[in-house]
Amino acid sequence: MSRIGVFVCHCGENISRTVDVERVAAEVGTMPGVAFATDYKYMCSDPGQGLLKKAIQEQKLSHIVVAACSPRMHEKTFRKAAESAGLNPFLCEIANIREHCSWVHENREEATAKAVEIVGMMVERVKKNRVLPTITVPVTKRSLVIGGGIAGIQAALDIADAGHDVVLVEREPSIGGHMAQLSETFPTLDCSQCIMTPKMVDVVNHPKIKLYTYAEVEHVEGYIGNFQITIRKKARSVDEDKCTGCGLCMEKCPVRKIPNQFDCNLGLRPAIYVPFPQAVPNTPVIDREHCIKFKTGKCGLCQKICGPGAVDYEQEDTLIIEPVGAIVVATGFDLYSITEKPKGSSIKGYGEFGHGKIPDVIDGMTFERLASASGPTGGKILRPSDGQEPKQIVFIQCVGSRAREKGISYCSKICCMYTAKHTMLYKHKVHDGQAYVFFMDARVPGKSYDEFWRRAIEDEEAVYIRGMVSRLYQKGNKIVVMGSDISVGVQVEIEADMVVLATAVQPRTGADSLAQKLGISYDHYHFYSEAHAKLRPVECATAGIYLAGTCQGPKDIPDTVSQASAAAAKVMTLFAKDKLEREPIVAKVKEAGCVACFYCKKVCPYGAVEEKEIRDRQGNLIKVVAYVNPGVCGGCGTCQATCPSKSVELDGYTDEQIVAMIEAL
Amino acid sequence: MHVEKQKHDFEPKIIAFVCTWCTYAGADLAGTSRMQYPANVRVLKFPCTGRIDPVFILKAFQQGADGVLVSGCHPGDCHYIAGNFHARRRFAAFRKLLEFVGVDLNRLQFSWVSAAEGGKWVEVVTELTERVRDMGPMQEFKELAMEEQWSGAINTPELQEAYNQI
Amino acid sequence: MQKYLSQQNFTTLLDKLITEGKRVVAPRLNSGTVLYEPLQSAAETVTDQLPRRSGKEAFFPLCEDIMSYRKEGQQVLLNDIDPARFPETVLVGVRPCDAAAVPVLDAVFSWDYKDEFFLERRRKTTIVGLACTTADDACFCTAVGLAPDNPKGADLFLTPLEGGGYACETYSEKGEQLIQAHRQLFDEPRNSTALPLAQPQTETVDLKKVKAWLDEHFEDPAWDSIATRCVGCGACAFVCPVCHCFDIVDEGTEKSGKRRKNWDACGFWKFTHHASGHNPRDQQPKRYRNRIMHKFKYYDDKFGQILCTGCGRCIRLCPVGIDIASIVEEISKK
């Protein structure tokens, strides 16, 4: 039978003023299982704690209840004291008779009776408490970064600089992401490539960074501190170790007219190519869809002329397993496409803007490539249709963004600024040209942002028209833009030479399937969800996985870099200890009763529940059950409330403990 | 100055199931702010409303509660991301069931009380206590607990006495 | 003693017994279902249907308290239930299959241990039997040696007569006492013919052959084909007039509670589940085998009687159509 010790605190007069603490101790002392009950002026003081320790040892107490202030105040204090007296800290419970009793009631009789009941409840509860050992989880101090855009690069460099190994995985043949495609960046108009490419080179040269380009995450297993990542390295057809990056193959390739996606299909590239001249690594890849060798078996020119013999048509996809302890997801964004969308898609496209069929109606990224000195036009703003310089150019903002009827209701956050930038770049290049911007309202908060936007209007003479465009259509070689100016209430019709659409920022296609592999949650649009919008903005609910950049929501470069560094800092915090220690308030599966319905898995906000096979000694499968990974479990107990047979139990809040309290009432 | 408390013939027993991060902390704040409310409520702390099994509510009524309060974090504030969303669905369904079997839902209150809402805690508890006090004791479950199958019933004075006491 | 009891006087008799403070238990309608239950008035009696549950409940309640406990400080206070407080009962309208069950149960409850809970209720109960005039194809009392007019177990037995009223015969002291106490309601026997009796369709089964087979076939593939479909509920045992297994549970809180005796059923998975986790009857056919063995072999071995009165309730109510009559018949033909 249990020998429970009860310690009733006066808290100076805070409790004893309204609660008759002596009477509480006396009444509780007669309760079944209570071996010792006393009261003391300040239980949390050194002598108070000493009293508690002494009683545990002398009275051979098996459990203790401290009736004092809220457990949020001193639960840790008393559990520590109990522990130092040789009692498992989880055999100590706090009865809150201050915040929940003496401070909120004035009637001494009522307050005392209530205090007795509160303590009685905790006495019954503590009888059912079990010894809980602290949980430790080993940590592999290597990190995976998914995505080699600016977010991934920044996170990888920060973690590597702190001395930890990083595995960086990029889907495309080169790192750089969208930022490498940009011409100049707001609000300073410095050249994007000038600030980006040195970082790319840092990555490839960093001794702590292992870079996989043209590779994707295939499979993820494990949990915080102990992930096993399977990476699919797609067949590049060029041996990265042998290739010197001389570029001869690209010069000689007979297939030359493949639209280059990096240039938004404006420029052309050969079948063996690097996406752009500053690519990292500077190793070409063969586009097997277009390569003659792969299509017909003939040609083979690149292999013949390659001095080091790096071209390898036989190369196959390889799967590589990397153990890591933390994951930074930095997969970036795609732009909304105005083309007709398949039936059933929540994204609608823009029939009124021609569904993408008018050649001189382009999106912002295409404009970036036109404006980029390294772009297909060498930095000249020219119409894709006929190569003429547009003299009247119309920019339309909020295309897709903030348009519920088009499937997206959020603001893409960066378009106001980059459109302002576009008008400037345009004016700098086409001095006699006129830029018009249709906008709903300008959202330009940020350091030097508003000033930048005003400069576009005041210095660069962009005409901002507040209103939306209802339709545009090709008329001869002009594009008629029909819109309204709601500030003066008139219809506006502009015959433009070119139209630039500030299309919405969307998560990458396939973001959902990566999330499913990682076991992280995502919103309706497939942006990844942070654990807490305010207080845990870079962590996923799934422990050990962190978010950086636009995969979590639209953001500009400064915000992206900040978040990437924050994610890196979180990884470093995790890596600062060899073992992860955590409170043992975690769920455990009682395997005998588990019927593997996996309701627990369905409701677990942390993805902590796994499927486990139970086999006999011969290896025959007996049954499959749920298993809660104690390293990942957050301790909410939703699984237990959901489990039909109550075969999963949250330590510290077991049904026995709770029912004991209810029955004590 | 002490306001003399009104004496009531019946003081209901109210059981509150609350989450530790929001409502328990909100109740702590009510204490720290020295707000006053009826002493009828007994608080059971859970990590999260997601942990609260509907059976506990039933059990509370069976054990003599006259009113039950379930309270947790506001939507979006859950310390465990989504426990309160699961709880919201569960209780939306469970209260309909209780209503269908004849439990007066005026005895069962759900609320969101954040760690900053000491005042709301007081308001919720006071309102529920007063409402249930006006309704009188939760006779249904108490009577049910005393009822026997005819074949097992015996005319014992002690049973009769116990019955009379409720 | 033979008497005639008119329909009118039958009703008057029950009402009188009720006013005398006796508990009169008879078939009555409870939200759509006919059950043996205490009457508030004789008018509630339903005599044309076999009640869903058997009459054993009057002696062997579905659930009864046998003890209560309370903790006070470090002490535990115990309180026994006093059988003296069981009410005087008259069980009326009991069908032959239910009445015949009572002497069968006497055997087990007064064997090495005298179960006072059963025996005291038994002593305080007078059984008024009633012959059957209807039967369906689940009835098989005739197959187990009983009949629609067999008075076994009854203290007083009523046979419905053409033109109303009952022929009434006593079979025990209790029966005689009941008539004596209300003799003004009983008339001298008349010459009216009895209503035609029910004709259960099942043939007579050679129970000796059944037992002989059971003696030899604890392990037999037949058990699988008989009971693979059994879903393991307790419906058959709970509606059976002679199944008598019970479970003792303590219910309550840390502070106080009751020790209770509840009906149990061998079909339940938990019935033989050991604390160790081991279950000797780990599969449903093994549990069902026990049901048949107990009824037609073990009880016979021990008490020379079989544990079945052919009421057919388990046949009608089995969720998966397990038909004990056809099983026994089949075994007898093996």
Added chain:
Amino acid sequence: MTHAIDTSIYSAVTDAIRGEAQRILSEGQVSAVVGYAAARRKGSAQPIVINQADDAAKLIFTPACVNNLAVYLTKAKKEIPKTGKIGIVVKGCDLKALVGLMGESQLKRENLYLIGIPCAGVLASTIQPDKELTHDSIASKCRECDVHLPTGCDFLPSQQPGTPELEKRYAAEIARLETMTPAERWKYWKEQFSKCIKCYACRQVCPFCFCEQCLCDRNKPQMVETTPRPAGNFAWHVVRAMHLAGRCAGCAECERVCPMDIPLNLLNRKMAKELKELFEHEAGLEVNEKGPLASFSEKDDQSFIK
């Protein structure tokens, strides 16, 4: 006056099931077929598991084939051989249960060979099985059936069942109860639950009560009184209804088998109705990975929360 329901197709359906069962067993496509066979009592039927092609001739389909055979594929019933593919005869309502079990990771579609039944309805009760199927004797669930022809089966006889429009009794009864005061409803259910003898037939036939250890069989702590007293009975049925909420596929087996005639499916129908109104969930023929109470939407109703 009771109208007969046309069940003339059932004999052709029987032939079709036999043929298909014979074929899949003899071709070794399945290791067993779970179906219905005739039993001793006139008009009666019982579940049967056959392993031999020759036994296919035992299979039948009649209005007395009331059982939801899905229960035989659950973990609570381990006796059915679990090796290889199993054939099972399913009515539309039974199929919904199978689909539910697939969503709860209890069954895999590829391990099943589904023999669908074009079903015009079955009897409400088989206490007396020798009955014609009429507007009165038909099961209440059949009165609101929307799956007379189960879809997505591996085999479905071509017969078309007649499906007369019948009054929806559950809906009417729920509406009746809803108009009562809480006290009246309490009285109604108290009377019903008081009849309960805790034989657990409702649990044992339920395909969704597949827990190997029922919560209500546990005693540390005892969440629900096991004693068949009114209090324990009440708790048992409320807890069971809650556990089935959002999962129950509506086969109404609990109600059919209750030896005490407790209208258990009313509770399940009520919960189904509420979950449809609250969360637009309905048991159907699509495998649903997350039931309504295992998922949530941020926009869920919270008008009941202060």
Added chain:
Amino acid sequence: MSTLKYSYYPGCSLHASAGEYDLSTRELFKELDIALVEVPDWFCCGATPAHNVDELLSLSLCAKNLELAEQVEGDLAVACAACFSRLKFTQHTLGENETKRTQVEKALDAKVRLDGNVKHLLDILARDLGLDKLAGVVKTPLKGLKVACYYGCLLTRPPGVPNLDCVEAPTIMEDLLAAVGAETVSWTHRLECCGANFTLSRPGVVLQLTNAILESAKAAGADCIMVACPLCHGNLDIRQQEIEGVYKADYKLPVFYITQLVGMACGLTPERLGLEALIVDPKTLLKEKGLL
């Protein structure tokens, strides 16, 4: 052949200026064996002006007509794009807004029925009947006829209300014409507003808008225009000569109703289609294409 049955709401225009739309609709449906039963005692839907003046009135007018339509078996077939828009809009608004529904129910002293399907003729022809079936009954394919399909602003808008087709890039008219063998042109002003009833109050505006439409159709090489709305028809057909005068243009674009062109393909005589009622004479064009 067909078992399609509809209640039919012609709307006021079809009893007046657009009599040929009504006539051709009835004749075509008769030919296709689709039953149309006119809604008994129907009245004006309030058209485009009513909702600008009194929303409750406009909703009630439509709600009452919807209620009347319930007396006839089948979905409700509507010919006029404006009536279609108003009826759909009413269903939508009353379905979403309980307050307004309560008001309307009070005004009508009846429960509002929102569950009936309201269908434009286009929907019935292209989907209920089906393009394949339609193609099967074509007797004179409209070969060589280049048609500019004009949707106007009401048929598909606003998003989420009529749900007839893609809001900004519908194809239902083009699909319909392809089925009867006509050629359709790709042009820019398919969904622009014609000015509708401003034709009386602000004719200047209407002339400008309508001219842009005609100009675009002509530029795309169309021989004629097909419409599904009597208001559009009025502006494009009746006003065409005036427009040509004001803008010094030469369009000569006959403006057909959908039912007229489809009817023609199904072999209906010009009399049954009311072709003589058209202001811009189609005879020359039709003769030229061998269709007359």
